[in-house]
Amino acid sequence: MQDHPHPSEIIAAVARFLKGTVAAETKGATSFNARVAANALEMMARELDLAPLAEARELKSLEALLGVTGDLPSLNAELSRRLADGTLDLSTPGLADHLWDVTLTKLAVDQPKYWGYQAALAERPEQHP
Amino acid sequence: MSELAGPLDDLARRRLGGDGISGFARLTAGATQEIWRFNLVKDGAETPLILRRAPGGDRVSESATGLETEAALIEAAAEAGVPVPPVRCVLRPEDGMGRGFIMGFVEGETLGGRIARGEALAGARTFLARQCGEVLARIHTIDPAKFPNLKRVTPLEFVTLYLDAYRATEWPRPVFDLAFRWLLDRCPPPPETPRLVHGDFRNGNLMIGPDGVRAVLDWELAHVADPMEDLGWICASSWRFGVADKPVGGFGEREELWAGYEAAGGVKVDPDRALFWEVFGSLRWGVMCAGMTQSFRTTDPNVERAVIARRTSETEIDLLRLLAA
Numbered sequence: 492m493q494d495h496p497h498p499s500e501i502i503a504a505v506a507r508f509l510k511g512t513v514a515a516e517t518k519g520a521t522s523f524n525a526r527v528a529a530n531a532l533e534m535m536a537r538e539l540d541l542a543p544l545a546e547a548r549e550l551k552s553l554e555a556l557l558g559v560t561g562d563l564p565s566l567n568a569e570l571s572r573r574l575a576d577g578t579l580d581l582s583t584p585g586l587a588d589h590l591w592d593v594t595l596t597k598l599a600v601d602q603p604k605y606w607g608y609q610a611a612l613a614e615r616p617e618q619h620p
Numbered sequence: 621m622s623e624l625a626g627p628l629d630d631l632a633r634r635r636l637g638g639d640g641i642s643g644f645a646r647l648t649a650g651a652t653q654e655i656w657r658f659n660l661v662k663d664g665a666e667t668p669l670i671l672r673r674a675p676g677g678d679r680v681s682e683s684a685t686g687l688e689t690e691a692a693l694i695e696a697a698a699e700a701g702v703p704v705p706p707v708r709c710v711l712r713p714e715d716g717m718g719r720g721f722i723m724g725f726v727e728g729e730t731l732g733g734r735i736a737r738g739e740a741l742a743g744a745r746t747f748l749a750r751q752c753g754e755v756l757a758r759i760h761t762i763d764p765a766k767f768p769n770l771k772r773v774t775p776l777e778f779v780t781l782y783l784d785a786y787r788a789t790e791w792p793r794p795v796f797d798l799a800f801r802w803l804l805d806r807c808p809p810p811p812e813t814p815r816l817v818h819g820d821f822r823n824g825n826l827m828i829g830p831d832g833v834r835a836v837l838d839w840e841l842a843h844v845a846d847p848m849e850d851l852g853w854i855c856a857s858s859w860r861f862g863v864a865d866k867p868v869g870g871f872g873e874r875e876e877l878w879a880g881y882e883a884a885g886g887v888k889v890d891p892d893r894a895l896f897w898e899v900f901g902s903l904r905w906g907v908m909c910a911g912m913t914q915s916f917r918t919t920d921p922n923v924e925r926a927v928i929a930r931r932t933s934e935t936e937i938d939l940l941r942l943l944a945a
Contacts, residue, residue, distance in 0.1 A: 530927060571792040571793070590940060591944070594933065594937050602931060610864050
């Protein structure tokens, strides 16, 4: 077991420094890039917090949908193949829910402020990740 | 300043009838274009102008038309009654500045968020979607025969082009496969009359003032194709800047866009075909974002590029909302 504070806590602190100090005390491209860097770190902190549980859930869901076992890259590649050739489609039980669950989690990490994500959450209150 | 200042000052005297230049400064650090502004000085008066140049003077991306063609497109658009910045001159090899052109400076707003939400443009938003339809109808009257070097693409070829680009990322995105399947199952036949389309007509590439569209910018993705493509692209979720209930660029309704298009002489809009191109629009932007991972790992390893790559998931949720609601 690695020690604490957890990586996501330390990363969040670095992001606060970049935003609150570097971006605030510089200007132009440096200030802008410090803000972009802080946003990127905040994204990584969210991924460290959310991904482990969500990816375990995704793996189980993929195995149930596809009837095979494997790791996330190979099972996602297999799901892609079956959607591309039409073997699976939105009428497949569980498929739409799976895609919604995985995609909502991606957005919770990547861009939780994106309006399309906020709209989807409002439309699908049962699927809060 | 820049090694360009000398040659530009010289060009201003030789080709623009001025006494020199002032206020030369780069406006964007864009990866695909260089945009500079400067003033043409003549008899003590200053006229603001824009220099648009291939990055480094000569690099042009594979999908872009090339700067000389872009200048010719803007001139043809002006003749067709499309608001564009007037082209003042196209760079020649002897100008020693690489490839590009000089155009007039048009005052206005290009930032999508301010156009969709800013108080200053609230009045314009009441008629902007309709006006965009009218402008697109005029763009689609430009004779493609004048531009034999522009790409001709059928709907199926266009979808396939982006499907190949997605596959080349070698990263599975089941939502993209669902969307490509949806598009391939509904792919319209080639249009009876292919038109010259702008190819990137959206909120962000339009110069807007309180009086509406002042200039249509960024002609580098123009090609000859189904005119409905342009009407779908401006409705893609990616250009709404947070205004969920205004599908046209975050400022208007599809029906206003279509009414303006038809009233100005465009072909009658088939809503299914428009939806096809709207879905394709989200997917096309998604594939473009997904490709940023490759750029980040090879040519442009900066943080902003990585963050744009991570915006791919925005288009995945947009596609699910369109196809699996």
